[in-house]
Amino acid sequence: MAAGIRTSELRKVYNTAPPLAAGPGGAFSFAAKRSKGKQPKPEVVALDGISLDIHSGEIFCLLGPNGAGKSTTVGVLTTRVKPTAGRAWIGEHDVWKEQSAVKRLIGVVAQRPNLDFSLTAREILVFHGAYFGLGSHERNTRAASLLERFKLTDRADQIVRGFSGGMMQRLSIARAMMHDPQVLFLDEPSAGLDPQTRLLLWEIIREYNRSGKTVLLTTHNMEEADALCQRLAIVDHGRVIALGTPQELKASVPGGYLVRVRFGQHSPDLLERLKTLPGVREVRSTENNSADLYADRGGSLVSDVANLSVAAHAELCDVHISEPSLENLFLHHTGRSLRE
Amino acid sequence: MNYKAFIAMLARDVRVARRNIVALLFQTFLQPLMFVFIFGRVMVGSGYMPPSYKSLLLPGIMALSMVGTGIWAVAMPLIGEFQFTREIEDRLLAPMDISWVAIEKVVAGTLQALAAGIMVIPAAWLLLRPGVDLSLHRPILFAVVALLVALFSACGGLALGCSVEQTHIGLMFSLVVAPMIFFGCTYYPWSALANFPIMQKAVLVNPLVYASEGLRATLVPQFPHLSLLAVFVGLLGFNALLLTVGLRQFHKKAVS
Numbered sequence: 001m002a003a004g005i006r007t008s009e010l011r012k013v014y015n016t017a018p019p020l021a022a023g024p025g026g027a028f029s030f031a032a033k034r035s036k037g038k039q040p041k042p043e044v045v046a047l048d049g050i051s052l053d054i055h056s057g058e059i060f061c062l063l064g065p066n067g068a069g070k071s072t073t074v075g076v077l078t079t080r081v082k083p084t085a086g087r088a089w090i091g092e093h094d095v096w097k098e099q100s101a102v103k104r105l106i107g108v109v110a111q112r113p114n115l116d117f118s119l120t121a122r123e124i125l126v127f128h129g130a131y132f133g134l135g136s137h138e139r140n141t142r143a144a145s146l147l148e149r150f151k152l153t154d155r156a157d158q159i160v161r162g163f164s165g166g167m168m169q170r171l172s173i174a175r176a177m178m179h180d181p182q183v184l185f186l187d188e189p190s191a192g193l194d195p196q197t198r199l200l201l202w203e204i205i206r207e208y209n210r211s212g213k214t215v216l217l218t219t220h221n222m223e224e225a226d227a228l229c230q231r232l233a234i235v236d237h238g239r240v241i242a243l244g245t246p247q248e249l250k251a252s253v254p255g256g257y258l259v260r261v262r263f264g265q266h267s268p269d270l271l272e273r274l275k276t277l278p279g280v281r282e283v284r285s286t287e288n289n290s291a292d293l294y295a296d297r298g299g300s301l302v303s304d305v306a307n308l309s310v311a312a313h314a315e316l317c318d319v320h321i322s323e324p325s326l327e328n329l330f331l332h333h334t335g336r337s338l339r340e
Numbered sequence: 341m342n343y344k345a346f347i348a349m350l351a352r353d354v355r356v357a358r359r360n361i362v363a364l365l366f367q368t369f370l371q372p373l374m375f376v377f378i379f380g381r382v383m384v385g386s387g388y389m390p391p392s393y394k395s396l397l398l399p400g401i402m403a404l405s406m407v408g409t410g411i412w413a414v415a416m417p418l419i420g421e422f423q424f425t426r427e428i429e430d431r432l433l434a435p436m437d438i439s440w441v442a443i444e445k446v447v448a449g450t451l452q453a454l455a456a457g458i459m460v461i462p463a464a465w466l467l468l469r470p471g472v473d474l475s476l477h478r479p480i481l482f483a484v485v486a487l488l489v490a491l492f493s494a495c496g497g498l499a500l501g502c503s504v505e506q507t508h509i510g511l512m513f514s515l516v517v518a519p520m521i522f523f524g525c526t527y528y529p530w531s532a533l534a535n536f537p538i539m540q541k542a543v544l545v546n547p548l549v550y551a552s553e554g555l556r557a558t559l560v561p562q563f564p565h566l567s568l569l570a571v572f573v574g575l576l577g578f579n580a581l582l583l584t585v586g587l588r589q590f591h592k593k594a595v596s
Contacts, residue, residue, distance in 0.1 A: 014596070078433065081596050100342065104435040114429040118356040118417075124430075127355075130348030131434035175430065 003091030003182040004056035010086035012047040046072040048238035061229035062218040069238035070218035107176035111187040113168035122156040132179035146174040186217040222326040241333045254281035254294040256324035262290040264315035342436035353448040380468045395473045399555035400526035405460040410453030410493020418501030442590040449494030482558035488575040489551040498586030524548025531564040550574030
């Protein structure tokens with residue numbers, strides 16, 4: 001039986017350093033939290049009211065820059081982070097109140113490999129199976145099959161301490177699949193993987209999903225979100241700023257194309273005229289005499305922009321055209337690039 | 341409680357201990373046996389210590405080995421597993437309450453401490469003989485005391501392992517473990533502190549005192565020792581305290 005994921009107004013405020021996997025999170029504030037005249041503790045708002053409804057059998061992606069709150073969301077959903085407020089469910093089980101039942105349903109690949117360094121690759125899988133109550137024959141068979149699937153058979157009986165980052169990541173994913181969970185969490189699964197292994201990973205995720213399992217992955221890689229996910233949420237500063245299918249989200253950017261231009265000098269009049277160009281849907285003034293033009297065409301707009309700038313005596317210094325993408329969507333909502 | 345997961349975690353710890361058996365044996369026995377050799381053999385043999393010191397020393401060495409083993413067996417892996425690599429995460433994600441992960445560590449540590457205690461007696465006896473006067477007249481009492489000592493060492497390991505950062509391991513040994521050993525009545529009976537009344541009272545906050553004196557009371561009762569009632573109250577009290585603190589710290593480390 002597949003299980004979906006729901007969260008309701010999840011909020012998490014750290015007043016100590018957040019765990020490594022959760023990243024630095026949102027904004028620091030030195031407000032409240034004064035205790036007995038000591039220095040105020042810095043508060044980090046990692047989640048600021050995240051509500052999600054991820055359908056069972058769906059590949060869902062949390063897309064956002066580092067520190068957006070993706071890992072903290074995964075942490076809450078996998079029982080590793082206690083929310084400050086709000087609730088979360090895996091299937092019908094309340095994550096915080098029914099932890100053991102939830103842990104039976106989920107498999108987790110953390111952002112950093114957290115393999116048991118005292119064991120061999122095979123032992124890691126076999127013991128993981130044993131923690132989940134698999135019988136001896138079943139866990140040995142499954143371990144052998146996963147090692148083969150993830151191309152780790154030749155190193156299966158070596159201690160994992162000497163493994164490369166990519167091998168550790170592959171083994172982490174194999175371990176998460178070992179007990180055949182209904183919901184698979186992958187936190188930045190392709191970070192540090194070479195392109196070939198990344199494609200193998202994508203194929204494995206799709207195949208796992210085809211068997212009816214729910215997959216939640218986090219990434220700051222737009223291509224990955226676009227290629228893999230049926231729906232995605234764009235997260236920034238602990239909030240969901242957009243949610244839908246990749247196509248819907250890309251279509252929600254006015255025009256779809258983004259033309260970023262920079263002029264030699266600031267000219268409010270020129271910005272007004274840019275808005276009147278055919279196909280231009282929205283113009284936003286940005287720093288350094290620059291502007292973002294959201295339009296339904298790209299290259300053909302450049303000559304019109306150049307003509308207007310000549311007429312306004314504002315030299316056109318730089319032009320960059322982006323085709324419809326999730327990056328444009330993120331920029332449109334936050335004014336920042338995902339890569340910043 | 342999910343006993344299958346619990347047993348699997350114990351099996352995992354046994355596998356790791358078996359893999360590191362040589363290092364483990366050196367770590368457990370080398371220091372205590374060197375101490376036995378120097379104080380029990382060299383010092384007694386050369387006349388600086390009375391021959392009866394051999395018998396007095398043995399229970400203390402047993403307590404020392406057990407406590408050292410239990411603390412090391414629980415604290416060191418925990419300190420490592422909670423650090424950067426967070427190796428413990430696969431066990432925290434096993435389908436059972438995370439307190440049981442901590443309790444499993446305590447059980448594994450207790451078993452290792454008991455094994456150390458049981459093995460150090462014949463080893464030390466062989467080094468010291470002849471002239472060791474052990475009298476196991478109350479084997480059940482001895483077994484209960486040994487179990488409580490082993491449990492104390494593992495609970496202490498849990499509390500320390502979840503409270504100390506990797507960078508402070510050296511400090512943990514010099515500030516906590518070393519004073520505990522020297523003021524733990526391991527090399528001398530508690531009654532020997534009669535001439536230092538303040539110190540004699542102060543060392544009662546050291547749980548190792550109850551461990552050493554308890555083993556002394558059940559192995560060499562001919563020497564002065566704390567009453568068994570005091571030993572039981574002390575060991576049970578410290579076990580409860582350290583387990584409570586350890587579990588609380590474990591939760592703080594495990595869940596952010």
